[in-house]
Amino acid sequence: MSATANRALLTVEHLTMRFGGLLAVNDVSFVASNREITAIIGPNGAGKTTVFNCLTGFYKPTIGRLTLDHGDHTFLLEQMDDFRVAQKARVGRTFQNIRLFPGMSVLENLIVAQHNRLMRASGYTLFGLFGTGTYRHAEQEAVEKARYWLDRVRLLDRADANAGALPYGAQRRLEIARAMCSDPVLLCLDEPAAGLNPRESAELNELLRFIKTEHEIGILLIEHDMSVVMGISDHIVVLDYGRKISDGSPEHVRNDPAVIRAYLGEEEDEAEAAR
Amino acid sequence: MAATSQPRFAALSGVGLVAAAKEAGLAAFIALVLAITVIGMRTVDQQGGLGIEFRPTVVGIAVGLVFVGRFLLVLWRQRARPLDRGARERVMDRIGAEVLHYSKYAGISLFALAVAVPIIWSGNRYVVDVATLVLTYIMLGWGLNIVVGLAGLLDLGYVAFYAVGAYSYALIALHFDLSFWACLPLAGLFAASFGVLLGFPVLRLRGDYLAIVTLGFGEIIRVILLNWYSFTRGPDGLSGIPRPSFFGFEFTRRPAEGETAFHQLFGWDYSSMHRIIFLYYLILVLALITNFFTLRIRKLPVGRAWEALREDEIACRSLGINPTNTKLTAFAIGAMFGGFAGSFFATRQGFISPESFTFVESAVILAIVVLGGMGSQIGVVLAAVVLIGGTELFRELSEYRMLAFGGLMVAIMVWRPRGLLAHREPTLLLGRTTAAGGGGGP
Numbered sequence: 001m002s003a004t005a006n007r008a009l010l011t012v013e014h015l016t017m018r019f020g021g022l023l024a025v026n027d028v029s030f031v032a033s034n035r036e037i038t039a040i041i042g043p044n045g046a047g048k049t050t051v052f053n054c055l056t057g058f059y060k061p062t063i064g065r066l067t068l069d070h071g072d073h074t075f076l077l078e079q080m081d082d083f084r085v086a087q088k089a090r091v092g093r094t095f096q097n098i099r100l101f102p103g104m105s106v107l108e109n110l111i112v113a114q115h116n117r118l119m120r121a122s123g124y125t126l127f128g129l130f131g132t133g134t135y136r137h138a139e140q141e142a143v144e145k146a147r148y149w150l151d152r153v154r155l156l157d158r159a160d161a162n163a164g165a166l167p168y169g170a171q172r173r174l175e176i177a178r179a180m181c182s183d184p185v186l187l188c189l190d191e192p193a194a195g196l197n198p199r200e201s202a203e204l205n206e207l208l209r210f211i212k213t214e215h216e217i218g219i220l221l222i223e224h225d226m227s228v229v230m231g232i233s234d235h236i237v238v239l240d241y242g243r244k245i246s247d248g249s250p251e252h253v254r255n256d257p258a259v260i261r262a263y264l265g266e267e268e269d270e271a272e273a274a275r
Numbered sequence: 276m277a278a279t280s281q282p283r284f285a286a287l288s289g290v291g292l293v294a295a296a297k298e299a300g301l302a303a304f305i306a307l308v309l310a311i312t313v314i315g316m317r318t319v320d321q322q323g324g325l326g327i328e329f330r331p332t333v334v335g336i337a338v339g340l341v342f343v344g345r346f347l348l349v350l351w352r353q354r355a356r357p358l359d360r361g362a363r364e365r366v367m368d369r370i371g372a373e374v375l376h377y378s379k380y381a382g383i384s385l386f387a388l389a390v391a392v393p394i395i396w397s398g399n400r401y402v403v404d405v406a407t408l409v410l411t412y413i414m415l416g417w418g419l420n421i422v423v424g425l426a427g428l429l430d431l432g433y434v435a436f437y438a439v440g441a442y443s444y445a446l447i448a449l450h451f452d453l454s455f456w457a458c459l460p461l462a463g464l465f466a467a468s469f470g471v472l473l474g475f476p477v478l479r480l481r482g483d484y485l486a487i488v489t490l491g492f493g494e495i496i497r498v499i500l501l502n503w504y505s506f507t508r509g510p511d512g513l514s515g516i517p518r519p520s521f522f523g524f525e526f527t528r529r530p531a532e533g534e535t536a537f538h539q540l541f542g543w544d545y546s547s548m549h550r551i552i553f554l555y556y557l558i559l560v561l562a563l564i565t566n567f568f569t570l571r572i573r574k575l576p577v578g579r580a581w582e583a584l585r586e587d588e589i590a591c592r593s594l595g596i597n598p599t600n601t602k603l604t605a606f607a608i609g610a611m612f613g614g615f616a617g618s619f620f621a622t623r624q625g626f627i628s629p630e631s632f633t634f635v636e637s638a639v640i641l642a643i644v645v646l647g648g649m650g651s652q653i654g655v656v657l658a659a660v661v662l663i664g665g666t667e668l669f670r671e672l673s674e675y676r677m678l679a680f681g682g683l684m685v686a687i688m689v690w691r692p693r694g695l696l697a698h699r700e701p702t703l704l705l706g707r708t709t710a711a712g713g714g715g716g717p
Contacts, residue, residue: 082592112580
């Protein structure tokens with residue numbers, strides 16, 4: 001109820017993902033809360049994206065339970081198909097290598113994101129074919145929502161351009177806006193700051209903070225850019241070789257010797273001593 | 276101008292000519308090797324069996340033509356300003372956009388022309404028949420455009436649905452004595468359910484694999500029609516398929532006792548052209564329904580989801596779009612229009628056999644969609660007129676039909692890989708909705 005009562009939105013328990021002989025994620029457990037930004041960091045190949053793909057239903061985890069709590073209803077994500085995770089459990093996501101609909105306009109990208117609501121409004125196409133008022137009204141609403149997010153990500157003037165024609169940074173922002181148009185309760189962002197210049201990443205921080213506070217949803221973030229991670233995260237989970245090596249506030253993680261070792265390697269004298 | 280005249284000048288200097296002559300010589304040599312056996316020798320009837328006649332003059336002419344042709348081609352290439360691919364694409368894109376911009380007027384004038392055809396050529400059965408054929412292919416093209424152009428599912432077996440539609444109409448009409456108007460929706464329904472039937476197993480496949488499976492499906496349907504003799508009468512085909520009536524008024528010279536024929540309804544003299552013209556308008560209406568349906572559904576969530584699925588399936592999944600259902604609807608609706616066209620085909624011909632539904636038909640329909648520009652409605656019309664009307668026009672040269680067909684395909688793929696009029700307009704614009712305001716304008 002109050003600002004302090006951030007409930008656990010996503011609970012990950014003993015998540016393990018094995019690809020043949022490769023143990024990509026090994027017994028990882030953590031909690032992501034509502035109205036918080038949780039960052040997952042770690043060196044390359046630590047299993048961050050695999051965790052994301054398990055959460056969003058693209059992979060079926062080998063072991064583990066992924067519980068998403070809507071407050072009145074809980075979903076077990078590991079048992080759901082990818083599109084149902086987005087549709088029913090309302091987990092939105094972006095991709096490491098941007099996946100827009102490049103041949104469609106910016107506005108259409110955001111309208112497609114509201115597909116399920118519009119489908120219902122168009123009576124699964126039957127009423128829509130005859131152009132009934134319900135559908136026109138719903139479409140108008142969808143356009144308004146798209147306009148709101150376009151304004152947020154400063155793309156209002158490019159609304160009718162092809163999404164593929166946008167510059168890189170704008171495509172990243174559009175992908176976030178598109179995910180937000182699907183009304184998620186948990187937003188998973190896979191390296192949203194990759195390839196952005198410092199000014200753009202500062203903007204991104206601003207946007208994510210806005211989403212967190214104004215829309216009161218949880219954000220899960222994979223990121224390499226430490227200025228983004230340390231600047232906005234409320235909670236950081238560190239993975240290395242598929243295992244969780246640290247979990248806590250940015251302050252805690254920054255000073256955790258295990259994290260320093262994973263990122264910078266062992267110091268020379270320690271290595272000497274070990275020998 | 277100065278920049279372009281310089282290489283032109285250089286090309287005409289000795290170096291360019293020598294290089295061109297060298298290349299032309301090489302081409303001529305290859306032509307000579309091929310021509311000696313292919314056209315240089317001819318078998319003739321002789322006393323005591325076949326003899327071989329040598330034709331050195333013909334070989335000489337062929338080699339000379341190749342030499343001159345190649346020489347001129349190389350020279351022209353040296354002189355021609357290299358137009359880079361990007362610039363060409365942009366030019367063609369602009370043309371596509373222009374055409375699309377004027378397509379409202381083009382559409383109306385084409386429609387007016389289509390309506391006028393049987394009036395202008397009311398006595399010429401051949402013209403009306405060809406126009407009917409072209410319209411059938413336009414309708415098939417528009418139907419396939421839903422599957423290939425919008426949903427991006429490469430379907431090489433579209434003729435299967437055409438066949439299902441034709442046979443459903445014929446069998447229902449023959450066995451249950453239902454009228455054309457009752458059979459038409461049933462045939463569409465049957466074709467659509469076959470679309471779903473095919474859709475289920477192939478949904479996991481993408482691109483080339485999907486194309487191969489649909490190709491196989493088309494052949495399976497044809498082979499079943501050919502071999503299930505007790506049901507489809509196999510290679511003998513089905514004949515005596517009822518002709519359509521004008522809402523209950525038959526097109527006959529002497530109607531049965533107590534019934535009125537079409538010409539009596541209007542007090543005209545009987546003419547066999549009445550039915551031909553009626554069939555023409557029937558397919559025109561069916562094709563227009565297909566067109567308006569497609570235009571409408573593009574602006575509905577399903578249509579947008581089809582296009583999104585064509586662009587990126589994984590992104591669609593991440594937005595909660597059920598890819599299975601979405602693809603199935605595309606298959607089913609595309610198949611349904613194929614089925615409508617099929618029942619029209621059956622009622623027009625009065626006779627159908629599996630021979631009408633070979634793979635070549637699928638290829639022609641797909642070629643119409645691809646040449647016209649995937650997803651472009653007016654492009655389909657253009658391509659159907661060129662491909663179907665063109666082959667009819669050059670019927671005497673039918674031996675070279677496939678050659679011209681292939682040449683056209685290659686030329687389009689080289690010059691305009693996305694099709695002649697491939698230009699997509701967004702299905703809704705923010706600018707327009709802003710102008711209408713929040714007041715709920717039309």
